[in-house]
Amino acid sequence: MGIELIKPDTKIDFMGKRKIAASISISLILIGIVSIIVKGGVKYGIDFAGGINIQVKFKHDIKVAKIKNALKETGLKGLRIQRFGQSSLHQYLLRAPVLGEQPEILKSQVSDALKKLGVPFEIQRLEMVGPKVGSELKNKALEALFYAVLLISIYISGRFEQKWGTAAIMAIALSLGVYVLKLIHMPISILILAAILITLGLSWYLRLNYALGAVVALIHDVTITVGMFSLLNREFDLTVVAGLLTIIGYSLNDTIVIFDRIRENLRSPKKKMSFFEIINLSINQTLSRTLLTSGTTLLVVAAMLALGGGVIFNFALSLFIGIIVGTYSSIYIASSILLGIGPTPDKEPKPSAQHA
């Protein structure tokens, strides 16, 4: 026997609250940015920053200070020790930012020092990343984000607007812009920023309003997730980048469903409504689906967060934050932007383009 969480005649005035939503979003973004600035940048994990991670599992619980004391003689600089994963497993993560002359002997050094604690233990995992590989991985991850922005911008402008010609112009303009910037050896983070700005500018100039709304929502989601990570003192590693890319795909997915409905309702000749009303109607019509899908996804991600262990904790956390923010942004942010600039002018509504 099915139930309906959202009654069919639900008429929540989402767009009426867009100013409240905007202020919430702006504060969240600001809080994140301030946190990043105060903490002196994003905290990178070992994959990006380089260094050494040793995960140790003890037979029973032991005080962090005791471990620290035991490891003093190894002379590891900047050693940090923290509990890791579920507390019942008595796991600890030892981290050092720089490698000594001979990282290979570090493991046996650490192991010898820990033996003196007299508690049975096991070195479960060791990860050593040289500084060069670290910066390469960081560049690669940024490059991945860059191409994600690039491809998705092109895809959205083609897909949302059914204007693949315009999308092609966009693709060429983007590639040209980036090519020029690459010629003058701009760092990849500048390239990402440039790609985003070019996309926003072009969407504005070419009147690709749906695309503009979607891209703003994506930037919103990624910025807030990164900011929250900084606020929660979590590290940014490769799995988090994977999480961010997944969030981008996910949030876009939500936005596409709502925007499709808006366009469908706009074409429907029966409804004589203002754009404001149409957006509200469309969000309400898709609300059940939005909440249901986000609900099931959040359920599994929460299970992952609680039970999945330390290895994928950061990944699960990025998804958890990203899905909440992404769902909220496709309802409030993407649609608000669209409301602000109006629908993309439809020259010739094609009946064939009508779908959910």
Next chain:
Amino acid sequence: MSRNFKLRVIIASLVLGLGFIFALPSFISKDAWISKILPDKRVKLGLDLQGGINLILGVDMDKAISNALEQIGEDIKAEARKKGVIIIRPREIGNNRLSFYLLEADKARIIDDIIKRYFNSQVEVVQIQDINGIRKKYLLKLKPEYEKKLKEMTIDQVLKVIRNRIDQFGVVEPDIRKLENYRIQVQLPGIEDAQRAINIIKKTAHLEFKLVDDNVTMQDINSGKIPVDDEVLYLYRKRPDGSFIKEPIVVKREAVLTGRYITDASVAFDQFNQPYVTLSFNRQGARIFERITGENVNKRLAIILDNKVYSAPVIREKISGGRASITGRFSLNEAHDLAIVLRAGSLPAPVKILHESSVGPSLGEQSIRQGLTSMLVGAALVFIFTIIYYGIGGLIVDTLLIFNLILVIAVLAGFGATLTMPGIAGLILLIGTAVDASVLIFERIREEIRRGLGPQKAVEEGFARSTLTIVDANLTTILAAIILYQFGTGPVRGFAVTLSIGTFASMFTAIYVSKIFFALWLKRVKQGAKFNL
């Protein structure tokens, strides 16, 4: 039943049947009787799940170039000596430059001729400097094309040697491959003692025999008064407590014999049951060894591995037969590993570990357990949620979800893809997101029913109107997955793979397979059952 429907049932059963057959072996033991008739393919576990080490090694190309230049310097010197011209101090002086001095400046033409005739393809002269009009100082470097060739040769040689060593060490299914920028990736699954494996891989194992210069005293060493052709090396003696004493030994710079001539190395035991390593030389090596020992009776011969003196025994008599031994208070493992690296040959250049990640088997098991637990809990929550929400429809969603997982596992197994911890995370995430396609369809059907359509029509409309949205929405996920795969490293790639396979599978089950369930349901509705979604 229309023909269309029958075809749909056949295709769906075929795909799911195949999926089941390919997924099953991953869940049952290899020894079960049924495994014999099932495909012999199972999901491969990544290093993070089964334990093992993953290394990225950088080859020290500067050292390789420097070695090559030193060798060329020696060759030029030898060639010049044949023509009665004396060259001294051929050395690589850093910055990948070879320098040597010609003692009689007026013989420069002969040297130029030698370089042009024999070494033209390898080196070019950078500079020739007159010193007081008597001597000439030559500065040479490798030609760019030869340098490139040398690097290629070096990396191939390193790869070969490391493969050889790992094979002899005995690792099941090692994966050793070349990466960009003269790097090598080594993956060793299921290794217990990571440190030992790393030591074997890393050891340059450059074996040299050099004559000891006993004319130099301790005072000379301390004051740095050492003949030009000599060098100071150290002998490390292990104390009973495990620490080492460093003892300087002055040897002739030029090696009389190197590890190049070794054909075999193995572990043997002396009368105190102390292990040592015996070496056998090939014919040429044996001849050299015989001549050197014969010419230097009562002198000491240092046995040097990677610039560390292992021992420096006195030569009692001429040794023929081409056998030598290395002693040095080894543990059995150390002796065994030393024999391996000597047999497998030396690395042409030192390697450096740029990235290491080693995972113990217990962590792998723990990760799998945690992954499966969260998957089961997540799935249970989603099942309850969907059944409460959609009733019988929820059962359809959940059945499709199980099909989905089976298909993903089947594809992973069938294509020999690797499942990593992020891959498991992808599977878990999939349980949540795969519902989406069905939800889109169901919500649309509900809407059509509310608009007053009958069940049959509502289902048709619902499918028709949501299909494109489903494809579109999922395309973004696939885009993200492709980018992740392109730029990610091992474990993250596993996530991208499961994510994209899962997305395709969920589209297939939600759009194609679920229509069958609805058709069956609608048939019962015609017979009077209620259609309640």
